[in-house]
Amino acid sequence: MNAIETKALNIGYRGPKGDQTVLSGVDLSIADGEFLTILGPSGCGKSTLLRVVADLLEPLAGDISVLGEDPSVIRSRRQVGFVFQESTLLPWRTVEANIELPVQVGRGRTGVRDSDRKRVKDLLEMLGIAGLEKRYPKQLSGGQRQRVAIARALFSEPRILLMDEPFGALDEITRDRLNEELLDVWRRTGTTILFVTHSIMEAVYLGQRVMVLGANPGRVMALRDLKGQKTPDNRCAREDPAIVNLMSELRKTLEQVS
Amino acid sequence: MNSLLRSVIAPVFGPLSIILAWQYLVPIAGIPPYILPTPTGIAGALANQWPLFADNVWTTVIEAIAGFLIGNLAAVLMAVVFVYSAPIRAAYFPVVLFFNTIPVLALAPIIILIFGLGLTPKIIVAAVICFFPTLVNMIRGLDSASSNERELLHILSATPWDNFWRLRLPRSLPMLFSSLRIATATAVIGAIVGEWIGSDKGLGALIIQATYNYQSDRLYGAIVLSSGLSIALFLIVVAVEKLVLRHE
Ligand SMILES: Nc1ncnc2c1ncn2[C@@H]1O[C@H](COP(=O)(O)OP(=O)(O)OP(=O)(O)O)[C@@H](O)[C@H]1O
Ligand SMILES: [Mg+2]
Numbered sequence A: 001m002n003a004i005e006t007k008a009l010n011i012g013y014r015g016p017k018g019d020q021t022v023l024s025g026v027d028l029s030i031a032d033g034e035f036l037t038i039l040g041p042s043g044c045g046k047s048t049l050l051r052v053v054a055d056l057l058e059p060l061a062g063d064i065s066v067l068g069e070d071p072s073v074i075r076s077r078r079q080v081g082f083v084f085q086e087s088t089l090l091p092w093r094t095v096e097a098n099i100e101l102p103v104q105v106g107r108g109r110t111g112v113r114d115s116d117r118k119r120v121k122d123l124l125e126m127l128g129i130a131g132l133e134k135r136y137p138k139q140l141s142g143g144q145r146q147r148v149a150i151a152r153a154l155f156s157e158p159r160i161l162l163m164d165e166p167f168g169a170l171d172e173i174t175r176d177r178l179n180e181e182l183l184d185v186w187r188r189t190g191t192t193i194l195f196v197t198h199s200i201m202e203a204v205y206l207g208q209r210v211m212v213l214g215a216n217p218g219r220v221m222a223l224r225d226l227k228g229q230k231t232p233d234n235r236c237a238r239e240d241p242a243i244v245n246l247m248s249e250l251r252k253t254l255e256q257v258s
Numbered sequence B: 001m002n003s004l005l006r007s008v009i010a011p012v013f014g015p016l017s018i019i020l021a022w023q024y025l026v027p028i029a030g031i032p033p034y035i036l037p038t039p040t041g042i043a044g045a046l047a048n049q050w051p052l053f054a055d056n057v058w059t060t061v062i063e064a065i066a067g068f069l070i071g072n073l074a075a076v077l078m079a080v081v082f083v084y085s086a087p088i089r090a091a092y093f094p095v096v097l098f099f100n101t102i103p104v105l106a107l108a109p110i111i112i113l114i115f116g117l118g119l120t121p122k123i124i125v126a127a128v129i130c131f132f133p134t135l136v137n138m139i140r141g142l143d144s145a146s147s148n149e150r151e152l153l154h155i156l157s158a159t160p161w162d163n164f165w166r167l168r169l170p171r172s173l174p175m176l177f178s179s180l181r182i183a184t185a186t187a188v189i190g191a192i193v194g195e196w197i198g199s200d201k202g203l204g205a206l207i208i209q210a211t212y213n214y215q216s217d218r219l220y221g222a223i224v225l226s227s228g229l230s231i232a233l234f235l236i237v238v239a240v241e242k243l244v245l246r247h248e
Helices: A046-053 A071-076 A095-099 A101-110 A114-126 A142-155 A172-189 A200-206 A241-257 B002-028 B039-048 B050-084 B086-101 B104-115 B119-142 B147-155 B160-197 B203-212 B216-244
Strands: A004-015 A018-030 A035-039 A061-066 A080-083 A160-164 A192-196 A209-214 A219-225
Touching: A004 A046, A018 A046, A018 A219, A035 A200, A046 A061, A046 A160, A046 A192, A061 A071, A071 A080, A080 A142, A080 B147, A095 A101, A095 A114, A095 A142, A101 A142, A101 B160, A114 A142, A114 A172, A142 A160, A142 A172, A172 A200, A192 A200, A200 A241, A209 A241, A219 A241, B002 B039, B039 B050, B039 B216, B050 B086, B050 B119, B050 B160, B050 B203, B050 B216, B086 B119, B104 B119, B104 B160, B119 B160, B147 B160, B160 B203, B160 B216, B203 B216
Parallel strands: A035 A192, A035 A209, A080 A160, A160 A192
Antiparallel strands: A004 A018, A004 A061, A209 A219
16 A cells, blocks of 8 residues: 555645645655655745645645545544654653653543653664753754654654655754664654655655655656665665766756746 | 843942932932931831731732732633634623723722722722733733644644643743733732722721821831832742743
């Protein structure tokens, strides 16, 4: 079964003056466990697409199924994780309490179990921020905050992880390191990831496929398979000539649609 | 050194210089003590007549604190109702707005007419005067969660209950506390205004009596105590705020 399937999907916003279509005619099949990166000019509908998959927004027309079900079913089963562009940690909760939010929202006041505490510790370790459990978000750097947001999204072991420019605000070194960690997490968990970015390098480095969206009219402009240029477990060298070529090819596509 | 100057020396020196000037320049300028007594004169009156002051302070303390608690609690509850029910908000917010335009000095006699001369009417005046700013702040606070935060809870399939306790209420606390800080001073004002209009007890009553009897040291003593009361309430609220909003 595919992780995400869409047919003739139109998405956008309903307004008092009629619907405003953002992306139309989206036909996509994303395999279970795939890492798909999404590029496109600002305002073309990348975030909107993720919002439809996460059941934050109803499609205007067409079909979408997530893990063979309606997005709302998958959402209520907690099988979708979302990482926002700004980390969106709740400032009054410690790192630990932020990551445990999914448990507390789900189980009411039965509270946090020892196994949950253990899982928080493991996640922080996996993301290289062990020992920060008791800190408040204000006491973290931007990179640390983004890692905590990823830990929270991973906490309920989602089958689908949606990431909206999660590393956009970070310096290049931190971003590269987090890319590496994210790939590790992905290899270990087998989660399907949809990852929006403005960096061509990041898109190529992370994705097994890269999707390029265009604006006016919004639609899928290109869907480029990178499996030929990468190892089976999705590794590549940034300076590999095949990868460099790919990047300039994608840059041309992007320039045409921007 | 510079920071010591700014954080300790300057804040102490400023008020101290004014008190010293008041103490020594006022008599030199020939202002008689029945118009403006010196700081030592006021302190002396407070010490000599302490039983009288203490008796009256307690009345005002009880009225101000009870009014503060009742007024703010009512405002918080009404804010919750308004935020969850647009029709009720549309129907009754204008009414609240109208009542807010009535000056307390005009409202106080009516409240005393209705509730008599005991503590109750003063508590109600204090509560009324705290009510509106907290209502407005609390409504804004409860609505202040960002759309990302709301979406985060939606993705977790949060119930309305979770939404309230884990997002909207904690989100509102900074705004609630900023209005509680202001309410400490207004609650004391409300209690004193209530006492002016109909009471023989409390700092407000003392102020009126002292004014009519030209007992200016007593008048100034009562003024010092009422601002002391506001400051004490303010510091309590700040301490609670520090505790509740540790993360800020
Ligand atoms: N809540 C909304 N109501 C109406 N229109 C919206 C809303 N949110 C976004 N839009 C519009 O939808 C279009 C796509 O927005 P979207 O946020 O998906 O863009 P994006 O590709 O994520 O851009 P960016 O790279 O800048 O984040 C934009 O034209 C935007 O103005
Ligand atoms: Mg976006």
